[in-house]
Amino acid sequence: MQRSCLVKLPTISSGEGVYLIDKSGKRYLDACGGAAVSCLGHSNSRVKDAMHSQINKVAYAHTSFFTNDPQEELAEHLIANSVGDFSSVYFVSGGSEAVEASIKLARQYFVEVGLTEKKYIIAREQSYHGNTIGALSAGGNLWRRQMFDPILLSGNHISACYSYRGRLVEESEHEYGQRMANELEEKIIKLGQQNVAAFIAEPVVGATLGAVPAVEGYFKRIREICNEYNVLLILDEVMCGSGRTGTLHACEQDGVAADIQTMAKGLSAGYQPLGAVLIGNKIHQTICNGSGMFQHGHTYIGHATACAAGLAVQKEIQELDLLKNVALQGAALKDLLVEHAKEHPFIGDVRGRGLFIGVEIVQDKTNKSPFLSEQKIHSKIKSMAMESGLMVYPMGGTIDGKNGDHVLLAPPFIVNEGHIEKISTMLIDAISLATSYKK
Numbered sequence: 001m002q003r004s005c006l007v008k009l010p011t012i013s014s015g016e017g018v019y020l021i022d023k024s025g026k027r028y029l030d031a032c033g034g035a036a037v038s039c040l041g042h043s044n045s046r047v048k049d050a051m052h053s054q055i056n057k058v059a060y061a062h063t064s065f066f067t068n069d070p071q072e073e074l075a076e077h078l079i080a081n082s083v084g085d086f087s088s089v090y091f092v093s094g095g096s097e098a099v100e101a102s103i104k105l106a107r108q109y110f111v112e113v114g115l116t117e118k119k120y121i122i123a124r125e126q127s128y129h130g131n132t133i134g135a136l137s138a139g140g141n142l143w144r145r146q147m148f149d150p151i152l153l154s155g156n157h158i159s160a161c162y163s164y165r166g167r168l169v170e171e172s173e174h175e176y177g178q179r180m181a182n183e184l185e186e187k188i189i190k191l192g193q194q195n196v197a198a199f200i201a202e203p204v205v206g207a208t209l210g211a212v213p214a215v216e217g218y219f220k221r222i223r224e225i226c227n228e229y230n231v232l233l234i235l236d237e238v239m240c241g242s243g244r245t246g247t248l249h250a251c252e253q254d255g256v257a258a259d260i261q262t263m264a265k266g267l268s269a270g271y272q273p274l275g276a277v278l279i280g281n282k283i284h285q286t287i288c289n290g291s292g293m294f295q296h297g298h299t300y301i302g303h304a305t306a307c308a309a310g311l312a313v314q315k316e317i318q319e320l321d322l323l324k325n326v327a328l329q330g331a332a333l334k335d336l337l338v339e340h341a342k343e344h345p346f347i348g349d350v351r352g353r354g355l356f357i358g359v360e361i362v363q364d365k366t367n368k369s370p371f372l373s374e375q376k377i378h379s380k381i382k383s384m385a386m387e388s389g390l391m392v393y394p395m396g397g398t399i400d401g402k403n404g405d406h407v408l409l410a411p412p413f414i415v416n417e418g419h420i421e422k423i424s425t426m427l428i429d430a431i432s433l434a435t436s437y438k439k
Contacts, residue, residue: 015042018412018419020391028386029411031423032393036206036239036356036410039266040313047271050312054305063302070307077314078278083249084257087281090294091274091302095238095264096130098275099200102260103134104296106198106232109283112290115230118197122187122231126160126401128208129200129236138200141208142401156191158183160205161214164349164360165368165399177218185225198232198260199225203250206239207395210358210406211351213245219254232259232283238275239356242266243317244410246327246354253353259283269313272306322413329415330354336424344428346371346435355413360398361405361431370404371435373397378405380434381427390426407431 002009010022018041020028030038040047054070061068075089090105092098103121110118121138123129129139136145137153140160145152159166159180167176188196203219205212226233235258240250244266247253251261260283264275287294300306317323334350334357341347341359348362361378363371371377378394385392398404411423432438 017041017043018415026389028389028391029419029422029426030391031409031411031427032391033266033410033412034270034391035265035393036244036408037265037270039242039244039413040269040271040316041412041414044269044271044313044316046316047269047309047312050308051271051305054308059305060300060303062299064297068302068304068307070304070311071302074307074311074314077311078263078276081248081314081318082261082278083252084259084261084278085281086261086278088279088284090277090279091307092276092298093273093300093303093306094275095236095262096132096135097298098238098262098264098277099130099135099138099236100132101277101294101296102200102234102236102262103138103198105260105277105279105283105294106234108291108295109232109286110197112286115194117194120156120191120196122156122158122184122191122196122199124160124201124205125157126162126208126398127157127200127202127205129202130238141397143397146401156187158187160209160212161218162205162209162212163215164212164351167215173215174217177215178221181218181221181225184222185229188225188229188231193229193231196229196231198234200234200236202236202238202240203254204240204245204353204356206356207393207408208398210360210395210398210408211240211353211356212358213351213353214254219251219256223256226259234258234260234262236262238262238264239410242314243323243326243413244354244356245352246323246330248317248323250353267313268306268310271313272303272309273300274303274306274310276310317413325415326354326413329411329417329420330357332417333357333409333411333420333424336420337427340424340428344431344437346431346437352409355409355411355415357409359407359409359427359431361407361435370399373402377434378407381405381407381430384430384433385426388426388430390423390430392427392430
């Protein structure tokens with residue numbers, strides 16, 4: 001079954017580097033990695049060989065009976081290259097599962113230390129943490145929540161750190177960031193410190209806002225507040241992590257580390273479904289010295305073939321020094337789009353880090369007013385881009401879940417200068433066609 005009954009999708013046939021090819025032979029430049037997933041592009045030989053090798057040994061064995069070498073080796077690799085005090089990794093099958101596990105892990109930690117009233121999770125408006133009930137309840141994506149609101153758990157949200165729209169004229173970016181961060185303290189006090197277990201946030205907000213990084217100093221203040229009120233900091237790097245922003249972990253650029261950190265998407269580059277939770281040492285040791293096990297599990301946790309793929313992906317990124325290319329090509333793409341935005345009347349903002357870039361579309365650049373939601377400009381941009389052979393990741397409801405349009409770009413880490421120029425030119429053409437703009 002396809003995702004939508006409203007469109008007829010082309011059938012994928014093969015992949016080659018930064019391109020996907022459908023059954024008719026048409027080639028599509030993958031400028032979004034699907035959903036910021038395919039960080040190595042398509043048909044990487046090293047990853048395929050690693051998967052074949054593992055399948056030839058054993059594809060899967062349930063982790064209540066056995067551990068496996070790929071799981072242990074990938075965990076060691078992730079911990080060795082982490083930026084926090086992590087001592088354990090919990091492997092799942094994707095981002096939503098990673099967030100679910102993180103929320104439950106935070107709750108169990110406080111139960112283990114005797115603070116059984118700590119139960120609330122605080123997140124941000126216009127955030128996205130996954131589609132399962134727990135993850136969707138935590139997130140602040142109103143459009144995704146609306147259909148299922150009656151069955152969601154009660155959520156607690158503070159404002160997004162969204163400088164393009166939220167910063168006051170008289171504020172510096174730092175002052176704005178501190179004001180937004182201090183909302184967390186206010187929310188904790190309102191809910192009662194004894195009731196709050198964790199705060200979850202994306203270091204760079206992905207699909208919902210379109211590659212919005214926090215301003216300087218915001219996450220340092222968030223970390224201080226979490227420490228002061230004994231609240232765990234969960235950083236959701238499902239979309240923005242694994243090198244996507246130019247550093248292996250997005251939070252590195254904010255100078256903070258999490259108590260719990262989620263990973264997925266670029267962790268295995270789409271070659272296998274894989275997610276992970278990096279677990280802080282104090283949490284891991286508390287559980288080991290208490291009940292002895294995390295009261296949670298899925299059939300496919302620690303899947304041997306998935307972990308073999310993930311390990312090969314991470315080694316490829318490291319050994320080919322691809323993060324340098326992410327920073328280089330990301331800066332080039334952003335510069336090109338900023339130059340186009342100066343002349344284009346409907347491009348309001350270009351933002352992001354590394355090869356994780358958002359372009360916000362507005363009807364009026366002066367007052368930042370959006371197009372009418374009924375016009376579905378973001379969908380039109382995707383259609384126009386696909387028609388020309390470019391894949392981009394669009395979203396509506398950028399401002400409040402209903403109004404606003406943006407396009408997210410997250411091309412593979414292997415892009416070169418020629419690809420970057422094509423992405424920029426083809427995207428601007430698609431935006432112009434969708435908005436009926438003619439020079």
